[in-house]
Structure formats: structure tokens, C-alpha cells
Amino acid sequence: MEKKIRVLVAKPGLDGHDRGAKVVARALRDAGFEVIYTGLRQTPEQIAEAALQEDVNVVALSILSGAHPHLFPKVVDLVREKGMKDVLIIGGGVIPETDIPALKKAGVSEVFTPGTPTSAVVDFIKANVKA
Amino acid sequence: MDIAKELLEGSRLALSRAITAIENEYPEANDIMKELYPHTGHAYVLGITGPPGAGKSTLTDKIARAYRKAGKTVGIIAVDPTSPFTGGAILGDRIRMNELTLDEGVFIRSMGTRGSLGGLSHKTADAVKAMDAFGKDIIIVETVGVGQSEVDIVKAADTTMVILIPGMGDDIQAIKAGILEIGDLFVINKSDLDGADKLVREINMMLDLDAGSMMQARTATEEAIANQFHHLNVTKHEEAAPGYWRPPVHKVVAMQNEGIEELIGLAKKHHAFIEENGELHRRRTRRARDEMLDILNARINAHIKGHIVDNGRLDGYVKSFQNHETDPYTVVADLLKEMLK
Ligand code: B12
Ligand SMILES: Nc1nc2c(ncn2[C@@H]2O[C@H](COP(=O)(O)OP(=O)(O)O)[C@@H](O)[C@H]2O)c(=O)[nH]1
Ligand SMILES: [Mg+2]
Numbered sequence: 176m177e178k179k180i181r182v183l184v185a186k187p188g189l190d191g192h193d194r195g196a197k198v199v200a201r202a203l204r205d206a207g208f209e210v211i212y213t214g215l216r217q218t219p220e221q222i223a224e225a226a227l228q229e230d231v232n233v234v235a236l237s238i239l240s241g242a243h244p245h246l247f248p249k250v251v252d253l254v255r256e257k258g259m260k261d262v263l264i265i266g267g268g269v270i271p272e273t274d275i276p277a278l279k280k281a282g283v284s285e286v287f288t289p290g291t292p293t294s295a296v297v298d299f300i301k302a303n304v305k306a
Numbered sequence: 307m308d309i310a311k312e313l314l315e316g317s318r319l320a321l322s323r324a325i326t327a328i329e330n331e332y333p334e335a336n337d338i339m340k341e342l343y344p345h346t347g348h349a350y351v352l353g354i355t356g357p358p359g360a361g362k363s364t365l366t367d368k369i370a371r372a373y374r375k376a377g378k379t380v381g382i383i384a385v386d387p388t389s390p391f392t393g394g395a396i397l398g399d400r401i402r403m404n405e406l407t408l409d410e411g412v413f414i415r416s417m418g419t420r421g422s423l424g425g426l427s428h429k430t431a432d433a434v435k436a437m438d439a440f441g442k443d444i445i446i447v448e449t450v451g452v453g454q455s456e457v458d459i460v461k462a463a464d465t466t467m468v469i470l471i472p473g474m475g476d477d478i479q480a481i482k483a484g485i486l487e488i489g490d491l492f493v494i495n496k497s498d499l500d501g502a503d504k505l506v507r508e509i510n511m512m513l514d515l516d517a518g519s520m521m522q523a524r525t526a527t528e529e530a531i532a533n534q535f536h537h538l539n540v541t542k543h544e545e546a547a548p549g550y551w552r553p554p555v556h557k558v559v560a561m562q563n564e565g566i567e568e569l570i571g572l573a574k575k576h577h578a579f580i581e582e583n584g585e586l587h588r589r590r591t592r593r594a595r596d597e598m599l600d601i602l603n604a605r606i607n608a609h610i611k612g613h614i615v616d617n618g619r620l621d622g623y624v625k626s627f628q629n630h631e632t633d634p635y636t637v638v639a640d641l642l643k644e645m646l647k
Binding site: 178200203204205206207208210214218225228236257258259 | 318319322323325326329330388389392393394395396397398400401404407408413414417418420499
């Protein structure tokens with residue numbers, strides 16, 4: 176048996192900042208995860224459907240544009256609606272500290288802001304993923 | 307969740323879970339496959355292979371759209387290499403297929419090679435079966451055309467497209483031996499770039515050399531048959547289905563969606579051809595044979611592992627060889643008797 180943690184790294188919305196997402200994707204690969212990267216400008220519907228088709232354990236969202244209050248909860252809802260109850264949903268990017276409690280309440284398990292070492296992301300996934 | 311039952315009822319989540327079970331070799335994968343097997347054999351499997359960056363994913367996207375326009379449902383399995391150092395992978399094929407994501411008639415699954423020796427082709431074959439049982443009409447398997455396991459995967463296709471691009475220089479020399487064998491269609495992508503026509507000429511030349519020898523072989527065989535059975539007048543059937551498919555070389559610009567309809571036409575022609583001359587049946591027979599042996603081998607290996615490796619018996623035997631108390635030949639003979647009774 177060869178279980179592998181699969182992570183969808185996605186950029187919702189029209190935000191074109193993809194350096195952070197790519198940095199995180201590479202770090203997760205180097206930690207031995209299978210990373211499905213879908214590129215820029217994804218709608219929440221596309222992200223949820225890709226998560227379903229790829230049967231990922233983690234959905235990792237990156238936003239630097241400020242659209243997170245709307246887009247993160249939308250993705251959480253759609254992923255759950257599709258029957259993926261156990262999928263861990265995390266986010267990162269330029270996100271004010273004051274916004275984080277609301278995001279967590281909406282179902283985002285953790286939020287990583289600029290300057291976070293990627294090892295913190297890896298450790299969080301390992302500790303919280305339901306594989 | 308009864309994965310097989312729900313898959314057959316059309317649940318995309320169940321299809322997704324089934325492929326995970328196959329990939330991770332979960333014990334329930336066997337039972338799932340048992341239930342799905344009677345529902346397989348309807349899909350047409352298209353293999354797409356070629357060097358990294360040739361535009362395989364871009365082309366897969368366009369081919370899938372063309373089939374969708376023709377009313378067919380499509381499954382896509384996109385295989386990318388796993389890093390041998392970390393065991394991780396970035397699977398990026400979906401980047402080129404994002405517009406297909408919300409089409410309910412399309413299901414895309416990315417797979418890493420996971421460094422499994424030989425096991426990969428077995429797993430992709432089962433994933434193809436799962437999509438087949440789900441009801442997909444066309445299943446496209448994209449793999450990077452390097453390495454034996456990838457070649458094994460495309461061998462499992464009904465029609466295999468080899469994608470090449472201009473400016474590969476000497477690379478083509480290095481890969482030509484392998485690709486000539488497996489390509490049913492040769493696709494020159496990025497024909498918007500310089501050198502496409504030169505590449506078409508090169509490939510055609512290589513294929514003609516190959517075709518020449520194939521035709522000669524066929525003529526000799528035909529002669530022998532004709533000599534033996536001339537009273538039966540067998541030549542008529544031979545005319546209807548000549549035995550040799552000369553792979554066409556076709557230019558496309560995947561990014562611009564140019565040449566795709568014609569490419570689908572060629573794939574259809576190949577499909578009809580191998581159906582007519584019995585090659586499709588032969589390929590599927592060979593595949594069923596290989597598959598059966600694969601499954602048996604895998605199970606026997608697992609049995610051996612459980613029987614003597616995991617419980618430490620193997621280490622005990624090795625010690626007794628080193629002490630010259632017995633030898634591997636005696637022990638294996640005894641073990642076989644024990645295991646096969
Ligand atoms: C580089 C940059 C650009 C580059 C982007 C290049 C690219 N391809 O990514 C360019 C020049 C193109 C650009 C353009 C713009 N930018 Co800009 N840009 C930046 C800048 C300076 C750095 C971003 C960056 O790459 N950081 C490096 C990476 C590695 O860090 P990171 O993305 O933060 O990721 C880390 C963490 O956040 C976290 N993380 C991130 N994502 C994820 C995801 C997950 C799942 C996890 C676990 C963790 C995680 O982990 C990473 C590692 O620690 C920021 C300012 C800043 N200091 O953040 C502004 C910034 C993001 N840009 C900004 C703006 C406004 C723009 C423009 C709109 C400017 C304009 N008016 O034209 C355009 C919009 C472009 C577009 N199409 O969206 C604003 C956004 C304001 C806001 N959020 O309210 C910022 C914050 C600058 C500012 N202070 O005003 N930008
Ligand atoms: N010039 C040109 N570039 C193309 C064409 N098709 C694909 N590409 C580009 O080639 C790169 C690799 O494409 P991709 O489909 O990911 O290749 P793969 O690695 O073979 O799957 C991308 O940047 C594409 O945009 C084409 O017809 N012409
Ligand atoms: Mg690709």
C-alpha cells in the first residue's frame with residue numbers, strides 16, 4: 176500500500192500573484208506530497224470540482240488580491256457540498272490578521288501570511304490531514 | 307460508501323475514490339475492480355505520448371473538446387513523473403485543461419509515476435477500466451514518452467499518438483527507435499514554429515524505411531499463403547483489409563486549435579482500420595493476457611512476502627545458508643511444496 180497525501184494548490188479569482196502559490200507547491204512536493212497545480216484564475220466551482228476529480232486530501236488556496244473574505248468561504252461550501260467532508264482546507268497570501276478569525280469560522284483550518292516558512296505549512300498538513 | 311455501486315450509478319466522487327483505491331493499492335481495490343469488470347470494454351482508449359513540453363496536455367484539451375462537440379464523453383488520465391528523490395510530484399497537466407473542469411461530460415485525473423516498477427501500467431490500466439465502467443466513450447491517457455513504464459502505458463491504448471515538435475535536433479535520433487514502434491499516428495505540434503516541415507520529412511523518411519521492410523515481410527507471408535490456399539481465393543479479403551497501417555504524420559498547432567478535426571479523423575480511420583483487420587482484437591487479447599499475468603504475479607509476490615519475508619523466515623534461511631546447514635535450492639523446493647499444496 177502506498178498512500179500519498181494529495182494537495183490541490185489553487186488560485187481563486189482574478190489575482191495574478193502566483194509566486195507564493197508556486198513556492199508553496201514546490202515545498203509540498205519536496206516534502207513528498209503529490210501537488211496538483213491548476214494555475215491562475217480559477218472560479219470556486221472549478222476548484223471544488225478539480226478537488227473532487229483528483230480526490231485530494233488538502234485544498235490549498237492562495238490569494239494576494241484581497242478577495243479572500245468572499246472566495247475562501249465559497250470554496251469551503253462547494254467542496255463540502257460535493258461530499259468531500261474530510262478534506263483539509265487551508266489558505267495563504269496577503270491576508271490581514273483581523274480577517275483570519277472569520278475565515279476560520281467559515282471552515283478554513285489555517286491561514287498562512289507573508290513570511291511564513293514553508294516548513295510550517297508542511298508540518299500543519301502532516302499534523303491535521305485525514306488520509 | 308459502496309464505491310463500485312455508486313460509480314456505476316454515475317457518482318463522480320465514487321469514480322474518484324475508486325481511482326484512489328487503485329493508486330494506493332487499497333485492499334478494497336480488488337473487490338471494486340471485480341464489480342466493475344463486467345461493465346468495461348466499451349471505451350476507445352487513446353494514448354498520447356512525447357517529450358516534456360511537446361504540448362501533450364494542450365493537445366489533449368483540444369482533442370477532448372472536439373470529441374465533446376461530437377457528443378462523446380471523455381475521461382483523461384494525465385501521468386507526470388514523481389521525483390525519485392522526494393517521492394513528491396507537481397502534477398500540472400490540468401493547467402492546460404481548465405476549461406474542461408466544469409463540463410460534466412469530462413473527468414480528468416492526474417497521476418504521479420510514484421517510481422513503481424511496472425506497477426504503474428497496471429494501475430493506469432485499472433484507472434482506465436474504472437472510467438470505462440463509469441461510461442466514458444473516449445479515454446485519453448497522457449504520458450511523458452521517456453522510460454519503459456510510460457511506454458508500457460501507451461501500449462495499453464487502442465490508438466497511440468506520438469507528439470513531436472520542431473527544433474528537437476538530435477533528440478529525435480535518440481528516441482526514434484522506441485517511438486517508431488509505438489506510434490500509430492505522428493503529430494507534429496507547434497507547427498507555427500520553424501522546422502515543422504523538415505521534421506515531417508524526417509519522420510516520413512524513417513517511417514518509409516520501416517514500412518518498406520514491413521511490406522516485404524508481408525509480401526513473403528502472403529505469397530506463402532496464396533501458394534497454399536490459392537484454390538480458396540483468399541485474396542479478396544486481403545484487399546478489403548490490407549494488413550499494414552502506415553502511420554500518418556500530421557501537423558497541428560494545438561495552442562491555436564489548428565489541425566485538430568483532421569487529427570480526430572485520422573484517429574477514427576486508424577480505429578476503423580484495426581477493427582477491420584483484427585488488430586484491435588489482437589491488441590485487446592494481448593492486453594487481457596498481460597493483465598492476467600500481471601495480477602497473478604502481483605498476488606504471488608504479495609503472498610511470498612507475507613509467507614516468508616514479513617515474518618522473518620527469510621532471515622532465518624539466510625543464516626542457515628551462511629552456516630552451510632542448507633542451501634537456497636533445497637529450501638525453495640520445500641517452500642514451493644508448502645505454499646502450493
Ligand atoms: C511581486 C508582487 C507583484 C508582482 C507579481 C508577480 C507574480 N507573478 O506573482 C506583480 C508586479 C506582477 C504585481 C502586480 C500587482 N500587484 Co502586487 N505585489 C507583489 C509583492 C511585492 C510581493 C508578492 C510576492 O510574490 N511575494 C513573495 C511570495 C513568495 O510570498 P507570498 O505570495 O506572500 O506567499 C507566502 C505566504 O503568503 C504564504 N502563502 C501564499 N499563498 C499561500 C497559499 C497556501 C495554501 C499557503 C499554505 C501559504 C501561502 O506562503 C508564502 C511563503 O511564505 C506584494 C507585496 C508583498 N510584500 O506581499 C504586492 C501586492 C500583493 N500587490 C498588490 C497589488 C495591488 C498589485 C496590483 C493590483 C498593482 C497594480 N495596481 O497594478 C497588480 C495586480 C496583478 C494581478 N494581475 O493580480 C498589493 C495587494 C493589495 C491587497 N491585497 O489589498 C500588494 C500587497 C502590495 C501592496 N502593499 O499594496 N505584484
Ligand atoms: N508555439 C506553440 N506552443 C505550444 C503549442 N502547443 C502547446 N504549446 C506550449 O508548449 C508548452 C507546453 O505545453 P504542454 O501542453 O504543457 O506540454 P506537455 O508537457 O507535453 O504536456 C506550453 O507553454 C504551451 O502553451 C503550439 O501549437 N505552438
Ligand atoms: Mg502535460
